[in-house]
Amino acid sequence: MARGSEPILISGGGIGGLITAYCLAHQGIPVRLFEQSAEFKEVGAGIQLGPNIFKVLEKVGLKDAVLADAHRPPAQEMRDALTGKLITNIPLGETFAKRFGQPYAVTHRADIHGTFLQACQSSNLITLETSRRVDGYEDHGDHVAVTLNNGEHVTGRALIGCDGMWSKIRDRIVGDGTPRVSGHIAYRGVLKRADVPDDLWRPDVVLWAGPRTHFVHYPLRRGELYNLVAVFHSDHYEEGWNAEGAKDVMWQHFKMQVPQVTRMLERIETWRMWVLCDREPVKDWSKGRVTLLGDAAHPMLQYLAQGACMATEDAVTLAEKVAAAPDDPAAAFNAYTQERYLRTARTQIMARVYGEFYHARGVTAELRDMAVGGRTVEESYDGIAWLYGGP
Ligand SMILES: Cc1cc2nc3c(=O)[nH]c(=O)nc-3n(C[C@H](O)[C@H](O)[C@H](O)COP(=O)(O)OP(=O)(O)OC[C@H]3O[C@@H](n4cnc5c(N)ncnc54)[C@H](O)[C@@H]3O)c2cc1C
Numbered sequence: 001m002a003r004g005s006e007p008i009l010i011s012g013g014g015i016g017g018l019i020t021a022y023c024l025a026h027q028g029i030p031v032r033l034f035e036q037s038a039e040f041k042e043v044g045a046g047i048q049l050g051p052n053i054f055k056v057l058e059k060v061g062l063k064d065a066v067l068a069d070a071h072r073p074p075a076q077e078m079r080d081a082l083t084g085k086l087i088t089n090i091p092l093g094e095t096f097a098k099r100f101g102q103p104y105a106v107t108h109r110a111d112i113h114g115t116f117l118q119a120c121q122s123s124n125l126i127t128l129e130t131s132r133r134v135d136g137y138e139d140h141g142d143h144v145a146v147t148l149n150n151g152e153h154v155t156g157r158a159l160i161g162c163d164g165m166w167s168k169i170r171d172r173i174v175g176d177g178t179p180r181v182s183g184h185i186a187y188r189g190v191l192k193r194a195d196v197p198d199d200l201w202r203p204d205v206v207l208w209a210g211p212r213t214h215f216v217h218y219p220l221r222r223g224e225l226y227n228l229v230a231v232f233h234s235d236h237y238e239e240g241w242n243a244e245g246a247k248d249v250m251w252q253h254f255k256m257q258v259p260q261v262t263r264m265l266e267r268i269e270t271w272r273m274w275v276l277c278d279r280e281p282v283k284d285w286s287k288g289r290v291t292l293l294g295d296a297a298h299p300m301l302q303y304l305a306q307g308a309c310m311a312t313e314d315a316v317t318l319a320e321k322v323a324a325a326p327d328d329p330a331a332a333f334n335a336y337t338q339e340r341y342l343r344t345a346r347t348q349i350m351a352r353v354y355g356e357f358y359h360a361r362g363v364t365a366e367l368r369d370m371a372v373g374g375r376t377v378e379e380s381y382d383g384i385a386w387l388y389g390g391p
Contacts, residue, residue, distance in 0.1 A: 007032040007127070008322070008329070009146055009156035011134035011169060013040050015109075016294025016311035017162030018116035019062075023319035025125040026060050029326065032156060033126065034148065036133035040117050042109035043242060043272065045188045046220045046227030048205065048305035049112070051102035051388045056316040058102070065115045070105035071219045073205045078372070080365075081210030081257040088372045090380045092205075099381050100388045106205060106227070108190075108220045112308070134163070137172075139288040158289040158329035160318070162311075165277060167296035173287045179277035182301055184355060185234045186276055187245040189268035191226040193219070200264055201226070208261050209368075211361040213253050215261050228268060230254065233359070236275060245273030276301055278352070281345030286333035293318060298344040303354035304387065306347050313391045314340055343391060350387075 008024055010017050013035030021031045049070065057063040078087040090096075092104040120126045133149035137159055144159045161169030165179055193201070205218040212233040220227050232253035254265055278299050285292040294311030317339055321332040360368050375383070 005030070006143060006155065006157040009134075009144065009154065009159045010034065010162055011146075011159065012036075012162035012164060012296070013117075013128065013130070014162065014164060014294070014311075015042070015113055015116060015308045016164075016296075016315065017160075018113065018120055019312050020160055020162055020293055020315040020318060021126050021128075022062070022116060022119045022123065023060055023315045024322060025120070025123040027319045027323035028125070029319070029322060030125045031127070032154065033120070033128050034132035034134050034146075035128070035130050036149070038131050040113070040128070040130065042113035043188075044190055045109050045229070045272070046106055046190070046218060046225075047109050047112060047308055048218075049105045049107060050306065050309050051097070051100035051104060052306075052390050053309040053312050054102035054105075056313050056391065059316055062115065062119060065119070066107065066112055067103070067105060069111040069115075069221055070107035071203075071221070071223055072103055072105050073203055073218055075204045076104075076207070077202075077204050078207045078209055080369070081208035081213065081215065081254075081261055084258040084260065085369075087209065087369050088375070088380065089204075091377060095377065096381070100385075106218045106220060108225065108227075111221060134159075134161075134169070137169070137290065139290055141288070144289050158291075158322075158333070161290065161292045161296045162294055163296050165295045165299045167292060169290065170285070170292055170296050173290060173292060174282055174285055176279060176282070179279050179299060182276045182278060182352075182355070183233055183235060184231055184276040184301070184359075185236060185245070186274045186302070187230045187250050187271040188274070189228045189271050190220065191228065191267055193224055193226060195267060196226045197263065197267075200260060207358065208257065209358050209360070209365070210254070210257055210261075211365070212359045213257075214358040215254065215257075215265070217264060228264060230265060230271075231276070231358075243273045245271035247271065278348060281341070281348045283341050284337055285341075286330075286337045289329045289333070291318070291333040291336065298341075298348055300344075300348040301351040301355050303351045303358065304347060306351065306387065310344050310347055314344075317391070347387065 007030040010033040
Protein backbone atom coordinates (compact mmCIF):
# COMPACT_ATOMS: atom_id res chain seq x y z
CA MET A 1 0.00 0.00 0.00
CA ALA A 2 1.35 3.47 -0.88
CA ARG A 3 2.05 5.48 2.27
CA GLY A 4 -0.36 8.26 1.18
CA SER A 5 -3.31 5.87 1.04
CA GLU A 6 -2.58 4.24 4.40
CA PRO A 7 -5.23 4.84 7.07
CA ILE A 8 -4.86 7.27 9.93
CA LEU A 9 -4.82 5.31 13.19
CA ILE A 10 -6.91 6.36 16.19
CA SER A 11 -6.46 5.13 19.76
CA GLY A 12 -9.76 5.26 21.67
CA GLY A 13 -13.42 4.98 20.68
CA GLY A 14 -15.10 7.40 23.10
CA ILE A 15 -17.05 10.41 21.86
CA GLY A 16 -13.80 12.08 20.71
CA GLY A 17 -12.38 9.07 18.84
CA LEU A 18 -15.60 8.22 17.02
CA ILE A 19 -16.35 11.76 15.86
CA THR A 20 -12.73 12.12 14.71
CA ALA A 21 -12.97 8.93 12.67
CA TYR A 22 -16.22 10.12 11.14
CA CYS A 23 -14.92 13.63 10.30
CA LEU A 24 -11.77 12.21 8.65
CA ALA A 25 -13.82 9.77 6.56
CA HIS A 26 -16.18 12.64 5.69
CA GLN A 27 -13.08 14.27 4.11
CA GLY A 28 -12.32 11.03 2.21
CA ILE A 29 -9.52 9.86 4.52
CA PRO A 30 -9.40 6.17 5.58
CA VAL A 31 -9.25 5.44 9.32
CA ARG A 32 -8.52 2.46 11.55
CA LEU A 33 -9.75 2.93 15.12
CA PHE A 34 -8.73 0.78 18.12
CA GLU A 35 -10.81 0.67 21.31
CA GLN A 36 -9.45 -1.21 24.32
CA SER A 37 -12.88 -2.25 25.67
CA ALA A 38 -14.73 -5.29 24.37
CA GLU A 39 -17.52 -3.07 23.08
CA PHE A 40 -18.13 0.57 22.21
CA LYS A 41 -19.96 1.97 25.21
CA GLU A 42 -20.58 5.19 27.17
CA VAL A 43 -21.48 5.52 30.84
CA GLY A 44 -25.15 5.96 31.76
CA ALA A 45 -25.41 9.69 32.33
CA GLY A 46 -26.48 12.91 30.71
CA ILE A 47 -24.45 15.44 28.81
CA GLN A 48 -25.22 19.06 27.98
CA LEU A 49 -24.60 20.30 24.47
CA GLY A 50 -23.98 24.00 23.90
CA PRO A 51 -24.76 25.69 20.57
CA ASN A 52 -21.07 25.54 19.58
CA ILE A 53 -21.23 21.75 19.14
CA PHE A 54 -24.24 22.06 16.81
CA LYS A 55 -22.41 24.59 14.67
CA VAL A 56 -19.69 22.02 13.88
CA LEU A 57 -22.05 19.02 13.75
CA GLU A 58 -24.06 20.87 11.12
CA LYS A 59 -20.91 21.11 8.96
CA VAL A 60 -20.54 17.32 8.93
CA GLY A 61 -24.26 16.53 8.66
CA LEU A 62 -24.81 15.03 12.15
CA LYS A 63 -26.74 17.83 13.88
CA ASP A 64 -30.24 16.43 13.30
CA ALA A 65 -29.22 12.90 14.26
CA VAL A 66 -27.85 14.15 17.61
CA LEU A 67 -30.92 16.30 18.25
CA ALA A 68 -33.34 13.46 17.44
CA ASP A 69 -33.06 11.80 20.89
CA ALA A 70 -32.13 14.93 22.84
CA HIS A 71 -34.23 17.12 25.10
CA ARG A 72 -34.41 20.89 24.50
CA PRO A 73 -34.60 22.62 27.91
CA PRO A 74 -36.54 25.91 27.88
CA ALA A 75 -34.19 27.50 30.44
CA GLN A 76 -31.15 27.14 32.66
CA GLU A 77 -31.86 28.06 36.23
CA MET A 78 -29.64 28.59 39.25
CA ARG A 79 -31.05 28.44 42.78
CA ASP A 80 -29.64 28.72 46.29
CA ALA A 81 -29.54 25.20 47.77
CA LEU A 82 -29.92 26.48 51.37
CA THR A 83 -32.88 28.84 50.86
CA GLY A 84 -34.41 27.75 47.54
CA LYS A 85 -34.17 31.35 46.29
CA LEU A 86 -33.93 31.87 42.52
CA ILE A 87 -30.53 33.34 41.58
CA THR A 88 -30.91 33.49 37.80
CA ASN A 89 -32.99 32.06 34.96
CA ILE A 90 -31.54 32.16 31.45
CA PRO A 91 -33.92 31.32 28.60
CA LEU A 92 -32.57 28.63 26.22
CA GLY A 93 -35.42 28.68 23.71
CA GLU A 94 -36.03 30.91 20.71
CA THR A 95 -34.17 34.04 21.88
CA PHE A 96 -31.13 31.89 22.68
CA ALA A 97 -31.18 30.09 19.32
CA LYS A 98 -31.58 33.43 17.56
CA ARG A 99 -28.59 34.91 19.39
CA PHE A 100 -26.23 31.94 18.86
CA GLY A 101 -27.65 30.53 15.62
CA GLN A 102 -27.96 27.05 17.18
CA PRO A 103 -29.98 25.36 19.94
CA TYR A 104 -29.06 24.18 23.45
CA ALA A 105 -29.78 20.51 24.18
CA VAL A 106 -29.21 17.79 26.76
CA THR A 107 -28.86 14.14 25.86
CA HIS A 108 -27.90 10.71 27.15
CA ARG A 109 -24.20 9.95 26.63
CA ALA A 110 -25.11 6.61 25.09
CA ASP A 111 -27.33 8.41 22.55
CA ILE A 112 -24.70 10.83 21.20
CA HIS A 113 -22.01 8.12 21.34
CA GLY A 114 -24.40 5.72 19.57
CA THR A 115 -25.13 8.31 16.87
CA PHE A 116 -21.39 8.78 16.23
CA LEU A 117 -20.86 4.99 16.25
CA GLN A 118 -23.62 4.42 13.70
CA ALA A 119 -22.23 7.18 11.49
CA CYS A 120 -18.81 5.46 11.58
CA GLN A 121 -20.32 2.02 10.91
CA SER A 122 -22.03 3.35 7.81
CA SER A 123 -18.73 4.54 6.27
CA ASN A 124 -16.66 2.09 4.24
CA LEU A 125 -13.56 4.22 4.96
CA ILE A 126 -13.62 3.37 8.69
CA THR A 127 -12.49 0.14 10.35
CA LEU A 128 -13.54 -0.17 13.99
CA GLU A 129 -11.75 -2.70 16.21
CA THR A 130 -12.64 -3.52 19.82
CA SER A 131 -10.52 -5.33 22.47
CA ARG A 132 -7.49 -3.66 20.91
CA ARG A 133 -5.39 -1.58 23.27
CA VAL A 134 -2.69 0.64 21.82
CA ASP A 135 0.37 -0.14 23.95
CA GLY A 136 3.03 1.84 22.13
CA TYR A 137 4.03 3.52 18.90
CA GLU A 138 7.02 4.58 16.82
CA ASP A 139 7.04 7.60 14.52
CA HIS A 140 9.20 6.63 11.54
CA GLY A 141 9.01 10.02 9.85
CA ASP A 142 7.06 8.85 6.79
CA HIS A 143 4.62 6.60 8.74
CA VAL A 144 3.79 5.44 12.27
CA ALA A 145 3.86 1.89 13.65
CA VAL A 146 1.59 1.03 16.55
CA THR A 147 1.90 -1.94 18.91
CA LEU A 148 -1.35 -3.53 20.10
CA ASN A 149 -1.98 -5.59 23.24
CA ASN A 150 -2.17 -8.80 21.18
CA GLY A 151 1.40 -8.17 19.99
CA GLU A 152 0.30 -7.13 16.52
CA HIS A 153 2.16 -4.24 14.82
CA VAL A 154 0.03 -1.99 12.64
CA THR A 155 1.25 0.80 10.40
CA GLY A 156 -0.56 3.96 9.40
CA ARG A 157 -0.12 7.40 7.93
CA ALA A 158 -0.37 9.05 11.37
CA LEU A 159 -1.71 8.42 14.90
CA ILE A 160 -4.33 10.37 16.90
CA GLY A 161 -4.54 9.73 20.64
CA CYS A 162 -8.21 9.98 21.63
CA ASP A 163 -7.48 7.88 24.70
CA GLY A 164 -8.96 10.20 27.30
CA MET A 165 -7.89 11.81 30.57
CA TRP A 166 -5.30 9.12 31.40
CA SER A 167 -3.84 9.05 27.84
CA LYS A 168 -0.70 6.95 27.44
CA ILE A 169 0.11 8.71 24.17
CA ARG A 170 0.14 12.04 26.01
CA ASP A 171 2.93 10.67 28.26
CA ARG A 172 5.19 10.54 25.19
CA ILE A 173 4.15 13.88 23.68
CA VAL A 174 3.59 16.19 26.65
CA GLY A 175 4.99 14.12 29.54
CA ASP A 176 3.17 15.99 32.30
CA GLY A 177 2.42 12.99 34.51
CA THR A 178 -0.94 12.14 36.01
CA PRO A 179 -3.94 14.50 35.85
CA ARG A 180 -4.50 17.14 38.54
CA VAL A 181 -7.00 15.96 41.15
CA SER A 182 -9.42 18.85 41.68
CA GLY A 183 -10.69 17.82 45.11
CA HIS A 184 -14.23 17.67 43.72
CA ILE A 185 -16.29 14.51 43.27
CA ALA A 186 -19.37 13.99 41.12
CA TYR A 187 -22.06 11.40 41.92
CA ARG A 188 -24.41 10.61 39.10
CA GLY A 189 -27.70 8.78 38.73
CA VAL A 190 -30.48 8.49 36.15
CA LEU A 191 -34.20 8.08 37.00
CA LYS A 192 -37.12 7.06 34.83
CA ARG A 193 -39.61 9.91 34.34
CA ALA A 194 -42.21 7.96 36.35
CA ASP A 195 -39.86 7.81 39.35
CA VAL A 196 -39.56 11.61 39.58
CA PRO A 197 -42.31 13.08 41.81
CA ASP A 198 -44.51 15.37 39.68
CA ASP A 199 -43.88 18.43 41.85
CA LEU A 200 -40.10 18.03 41.41
CA TRP A 201 -40.00 17.37 37.66
CA ARG A 202 -38.72 20.37 35.69
CA PRO A 203 -38.06 20.64 31.93
CA ASP A 204 -35.13 23.03 32.58
CA VAL A 205 -31.49 22.50 33.48
CA VAL A 206 -31.63 23.35 37.19
CA LEU A 207 -28.49 23.96 39.27
CA TRP A 208 -28.72 24.15 43.06
CA ALA A 209 -25.66 26.06 44.30
CA GLY A 210 -24.61 25.28 47.88
CA PRO A 211 -21.51 25.84 50.01
CA ARG A 212 -18.84 23.59 48.45
CA THR A 213 -21.56 21.64 46.60
CA HIS A 214 -23.86 21.85 43.66
CA PHE A 215 -26.60 19.63 42.34
CA VAL A 216 -27.84 19.63 38.73
CA HIS A 217 -30.85 17.92 37.18
CA TYR A 218 -32.45 17.84 33.75
CA PRO A 219 -34.52 15.49 31.57
CA LEU A 220 -32.91 13.19 28.99
CA ARG A 221 -33.96 11.16 25.96
CA ARG A 222 -36.96 13.22 24.80
CA GLY A 223 -38.00 13.59 28.47
CA GLU A 224 -38.24 9.86 29.24
CA LEU A 225 -35.34 9.90 31.73
CA TYR A 226 -34.08 12.32 34.38
CA ASN A 227 -30.38 12.99 34.99
CA LEU A 228 -29.02 13.87 38.45
CA VAL A 229 -25.45 14.97 39.25
CA ALA A 230 -24.37 15.91 42.78
CA VAL A 231 -20.91 17.45 43.20
CA PHE A 232 -19.06 18.08 46.47
CA HIS A 233 -15.55 18.68 47.77
CA SER A 234 -13.57 15.61 48.86
CA ASP A 235 -9.97 14.36 48.86
CA HIS A 236 -11.01 10.87 47.77
CA TYR A 237 -9.14 9.66 44.66
CA GLU A 238 -10.04 6.78 42.40
CA GLU A 239 -9.20 6.49 38.70
CA GLY A 240 -11.98 5.84 36.21
CA TRP A 241 -15.58 6.78 35.71
CA ASN A 242 -17.65 4.00 37.17
CA ALA A 243 -16.92 3.32 40.86
CA GLU A 244 -19.88 3.14 43.25
CA GLY A 245 -20.25 6.25 45.44
CA ALA A 246 -20.98 5.83 49.18
CA LYS A 247 -24.35 7.42 49.98
CA ASP A 248 -23.49 8.44 53.55
CA VAL A 249 -20.44 10.42 52.36
CA MET A 250 -22.57 12.40 49.93
CA TRP A 251 -25.35 12.88 52.44
CA GLN A 252 -23.07 14.75 54.90
CA HIS A 253 -22.73 17.49 52.27
CA PHE A 254 -26.38 17.78 51.24
CA LYS A 255 -28.54 16.91 54.27
CA MET A 256 -29.00 20.59 55.29
CA GLN A 257 -30.23 21.65 51.84
CA VAL A 258 -33.83 22.43 50.78
CA PRO A 259 -36.33 19.52 50.39
CA GLN A 260 -36.36 19.94 46.57
CA VAL A 261 -32.72 18.80 46.71
CA THR A 262 -32.86 16.17 49.46
CA ARG A 263 -36.09 14.56 48.19
CA MET A 264 -34.56 14.18 44.75
CA LEU A 265 -31.27 12.77 46.09
CA GLU A 266 -33.21 10.19 48.12
CA ARG A 267 -34.64 8.72 44.89
CA ILE A 268 -31.30 7.27 43.73
CA GLU A 269 -30.49 3.74 44.98
CA THR A 270 -26.96 3.40 43.61
CA TRP A 271 -24.76 6.36 42.77
CA ARG A 272 -21.85 6.15 40.33
CA MET A 273 -18.85 8.31 41.07
CA TRP A 274 -16.33 10.37 39.11
CA VAL A 275 -13.30 11.88 40.82
CA LEU A 276 -12.97 15.13 38.88
CA CYS A 277 -9.57 15.86 37.39
CA ASP A 278 -8.09 18.17 34.78
CA ARG A 279 -4.67 19.34 33.61
CA GLU A 280 -2.86 22.61 33.09
CA PRO A 281 -3.37 23.83 29.51
CA VAL A 282 -0.43 23.29 27.13
CA LYS A 283 0.41 25.11 23.91
CA ASP A 284 1.30 22.09 21.85
CA TRP A 285 0.07 18.50 21.91
CA SER A 286 1.38 17.28 18.53
CA LYS A 287 4.76 15.74 17.74
CA GLY A 288 5.55 14.73 14.16
CA ARG A 289 2.86 12.35 12.92
CA VAL A 290 1.22 11.93 16.32
CA THR A 291 -1.34 14.20 17.95
CA LEU A 292 -3.96 14.21 20.71
CA LEU A 293 -7.64 15.12 20.79
CA GLY A 294 -10.42 15.66 23.36
CA ASP A 295 -9.64 14.79 26.98
CA ALA A 296 -6.22 13.43 26.00
CA ALA A 297 -5.27 16.90 24.75
CA HIS A 298 -7.06 19.30 27.13
CA PRO A 299 -8.99 17.57 29.93
CA MET A 300 -11.22 20.02 31.78
CA LEU A 301 -13.57 20.10 34.74
CA GLN A 302 -17.22 19.74 33.71
CA TYR A 303 -18.43 23.08 35.08
CA LEU A 304 -18.91 24.62 31.63
CA ALA A 305 -20.31 21.32 30.26
CA GLN A 306 -17.90 21.47 27.33
CA GLY A 307 -15.45 18.48 27.27
CA ALA A 308 -17.35 16.55 24.61
CA CYS A 309 -18.24 19.76 22.76
CA MET A 310 -14.53 20.68 22.60
CA ALA A 311 -13.60 17.16 21.41
CA THR A 312 -16.16 17.52 18.60
CA GLU A 313 -14.87 20.95 17.63
CA ASP A 314 -11.32 19.48 17.63
CA ALA A 315 -12.40 16.66 15.32
CA VAL A 316 -13.90 18.95 12.69
CA THR A 317 -10.86 21.27 12.69
CA LEU A 318 -8.39 18.36 12.63
CA ALA A 319 -10.10 16.71 9.66
CA GLU A 320 -10.15 20.00 7.75
CA LYS A 321 -6.42 20.49 8.35
CA VAL A 322 -5.58 16.92 7.30
CA ALA A 323 -7.71 17.28 4.16
CA ALA A 324 -5.82 20.47 3.31
CA ALA A 325 -2.42 18.72 3.63
CA PRO A 326 -3.07 14.97 3.20
CA ASP A 327 0.58 14.16 2.46
CA ASP A 328 1.93 16.12 5.40
CA PRO A 329 0.15 15.02 8.60
CA ALA A 330 2.82 16.66 10.77
CA ALA A 331 2.06 20.08 9.25
CA ALA A 332 -1.68 19.41 9.46
CA PHE A 333 -1.42 18.43 13.14
CA ASN A 334 0.62 21.52 13.86
CA ALA A 335 -1.98 23.75 12.17
CA TYR A 336 -4.75 21.98 14.12
CA THR A 337 -3.03 22.50 17.48
CA GLN A 338 -2.31 26.15 16.71
CA GLU A 339 -5.96 26.76 15.88
CA ARG A 340 -7.29 24.96 18.96
CA TYR A 341 -5.00 25.57 21.95
CA LEU A 342 -6.15 29.04 23.02
CA ARG A 343 -9.86 28.23 22.83
CA THR A 344 -9.51 24.95 24.69
CA ALA A 345 -7.14 26.50 27.28
CA ARG A 346 -9.65 29.26 27.97
CA THR A 347 -12.36 26.66 28.48
CA GLN A 348 -10.12 24.60 30.83
CA ILE A 349 -9.34 27.70 32.92
CA MET A 350 -12.85 29.12 32.94
CA ALA A 351 -14.30 25.74 33.94
CA ARG A 352 -12.27 25.98 37.17
CA VAL A 353 -13.58 29.51 37.77
CA TYR A 354 -17.19 28.36 37.29
CA GLY A 355 -16.58 25.54 39.81
CA GLU A 356 -15.50 28.09 42.44
CA PHE A 357 -18.45 30.26 41.53
CA TYR A 358 -21.03 27.46 41.94
CA HIS A 359 -19.53 26.33 45.27
CA ALA A 360 -19.10 29.80 46.80
CA ARG A 361 -19.92 30.41 50.49
CA GLY A 362 -20.82 33.42 52.64
CA VAL A 363 -20.05 36.85 51.25
CA THR A 364 -18.61 35.40 48.03
CA ALA A 365 -21.93 33.64 47.39
CA GLU A 366 -23.83 36.87 48.10
CA LEU A 367 -21.64 38.74 45.61
CA ARG A 368 -22.18 36.01 43.03
CA ASP A 369 -25.94 36.19 43.46
CA MET A 370 -25.88 39.96 43.14
CA ALA A 371 -23.70 39.87 40.02
CA VAL A 372 -25.56 37.21 38.06
CA GLY A 373 -29.01 37.98 39.48
CA GLY A 374 -28.79 41.59 38.29
CA ARG A 375 -28.02 40.72 34.68
CA THR A 376 -30.45 41.10 31.81
CA VAL A 377 -30.91 38.10 29.51
CA GLU A 378 -28.77 39.82 26.85
CA GLU A 379 -26.02 40.45 29.40
CA SER A 380 -26.09 36.77 30.39
CA TYR A 381 -25.74 35.80 26.73
CA ASP A 382 -22.90 38.32 26.27
CA GLY A 383 -21.01 36.72 29.17
CA ILE A 384 -20.86 33.32 27.47
CA ALA A 385 -20.67 34.49 23.83
CA TRP A 386 -16.90 33.75 23.62
CA LEU A 387 -17.78 30.07 24.11
CA TYR A 388 -21.21 29.57 22.57
CA GLY A 389 -20.52 31.85 19.61
CA GLY A 390 -17.48 29.76 18.52
CA PRO A 391 -15.50 28.10 17.21
C1 LIG B 1 -19.27 14.65 35.64
C2 LIG B 1 -18.97 15.02 34.20
C3 LIG B 1 -19.92 15.71 33.46
C4 LIG B 1 -19.64 16.11 32.15
N1 LIG B 1 -20.58 16.81 31.47
C5 LIG B 1 -20.31 17.23 30.22
C6 LIG B 1 -21.28 17.99 29.51
O1 LIG B 1 -22.36 18.27 30.02
N2 LIG B 1 -20.98 18.39 28.24
C7 LIG B 1 -19.78 18.09 27.64
O2 LIG B 1 -19.56 18.47 26.49
N3 LIG B 1 -18.84 17.37 28.31
C8 LIG B 1 -19.08 16.93 29.57
N4 LIG B 1 -18.14 16.19 30.24
C9 LIG B 1 -16.84 15.92 29.60
C10 LIG B 1 -16.92 14.76 28.61
O3 LIG B 1 -17.52 13.64 29.24
C11 LIG B 1 -15.52 14.37 28.15
O4 LIG B 1 -14.80 15.53 27.82
C12 LIG B 1 -15.59 13.47 26.92
O5 LIG B 1 -16.33 12.30 27.21
C13 LIG B 1 -14.17 13.09 26.49
O6 LIG B 1 -14.24 12.20 25.42
P1 LIG B 1 -12.90 11.50 24.88
O7 LIG B 1 -13.33 10.65 23.75
O8 LIG B 1 -11.86 12.55 24.67
O9 LIG B 1 -12.39 10.62 26.09
P2 LIG B 1 -13.07 9.33 26.78
O10 LIG B 1 -14.53 9.45 26.80
O11 LIG B 1 -12.34 9.13 28.06
O12 LIG B 1 -12.72 8.14 25.77
C14 LIG B 1 -11.45 7.55 25.72
C15 LIG B 1 -11.59 6.19 25.09
O13 LIG B 1 -10.30 5.66 24.83
C16 LIG B 1 -10.25 4.30 25.24
N5 LIG B 1 -8.82 4.03 25.52
C17 LIG B 1 -8.06 4.51 26.53
N6 LIG B 1 -6.80 4.07 26.43
C18 LIG B 1 -6.75 3.30 25.31
C19 LIG B 1 -5.70 2.58 24.65
N7 LIG B 1 -4.45 2.55 25.14
N8 LIG B 1 -6.00 1.90 23.53
C20 LIG B 1 -7.26 1.90 23.00
N9 LIG B 1 -8.30 2.56 23.61
C21 LIG B 1 -8.04 3.26 24.72
C22 LIG B 1 -11.16 4.26 26.46
O14 LIG B 1 -11.60 2.94 26.72
C23 LIG B 1 -12.28 5.18 25.99
O15 LIG B 1 -13.26 4.48 25.24
C24 LIG B 1 -18.39 15.78 31.56
C25 LIG B 1 -17.45 15.05 32.29
C26 LIG B 1 -17.72 14.68 33.58
C27 LIG B 1 -16.69 13.93 34.35
